[in-house]
Amino acid sequence: MPERADHVRRWGVVPRLTLPHQPPEQSLFSGVYGLVLASALVAALDATGDKADPGPDALWVLLTALASSAAHGYARFIAQRASVDGAATVSRWRLVLAEWPLVAAVLPAVAMLLTAVAGWWAEATAVDVTLLFNTVALFGWGTWAARASGHGWPSSCRAGGMDMLIGVVIIIANALIK
Structure with missing residues (x-):
């Protein structure tokens, strides 16, 4: 009976954690973009001297996210149609729907x-x-994206920290402007 060597690691190959549900790169991008968009929109809502009206403000944030999502997806759709020269297909319309993480x-x-x-x-x-x-x-999404692409924990945390820095800049800008 031959001996199985499935457990033996080949030389020069670094073991990599494989996540069962790795999100595609576009979903990670859209999620980070959505968080930055939400932060910027919400920071702009809190204007001094204005009467607070959180209901319409929440609706505007949601509608802006939906419009941004549709614009991103449609731009990708148009770019693919122009590069391939063809009629609209179901797979191209999926490009529009693939922007759901921005809204989420x-x-x-x-x-x-x-x-x-x-x-x-x-x-x-x-x-x-x-x-x-x-x-x-933003820290979580950045770390998750780096881990999903195969980076180690230290590198992933640095990537998450850089994404988090965007949120910190928005907070500082919000404090300075108001």
């Missing part, structure tokens, strides 16, 4: 603004909590 990344911000509508806290507090949440989520 905005939903926590919308939910936090809606809690201000319910009177759980003021809109200014919802804005602050949203900015903090999105900054931490």
Whole structure:
């Protein structure tokens, strides 16, 4: 009976953790983009001197995310159609629908603004909590993206830190502008 050597690692091959549900690169990009978009939109809502109205503000954040998602997907659709020269196919329309992570990344911000509508806290507090949440989520998405592409933990945490830095810059800009 021959001996099986499935457990033996080949020389020069680094073992890599394989995640069972690795998201595609586009989903990771759209998720990070959605978090940055949500942070920028929410930071812009909290203008001094304006009367807080979190319900319409939450709706505008959601509609802007939907419009951005549609614009990104449609731009990819047009680019592919121009490069291949053909009629619209189902796979090309999937490019438009593949931008769903952008909208999904905005939903926590919308939910936090809606809690201000319910009177759980003021809109200014919802804005602050949203900015903090999105900054931490940017770290998570950046780390996840790096891990999914095969980077080790130290490198992945650095990538997450760089993504998180975008959120920190938005928070600092929000504080300085207001």
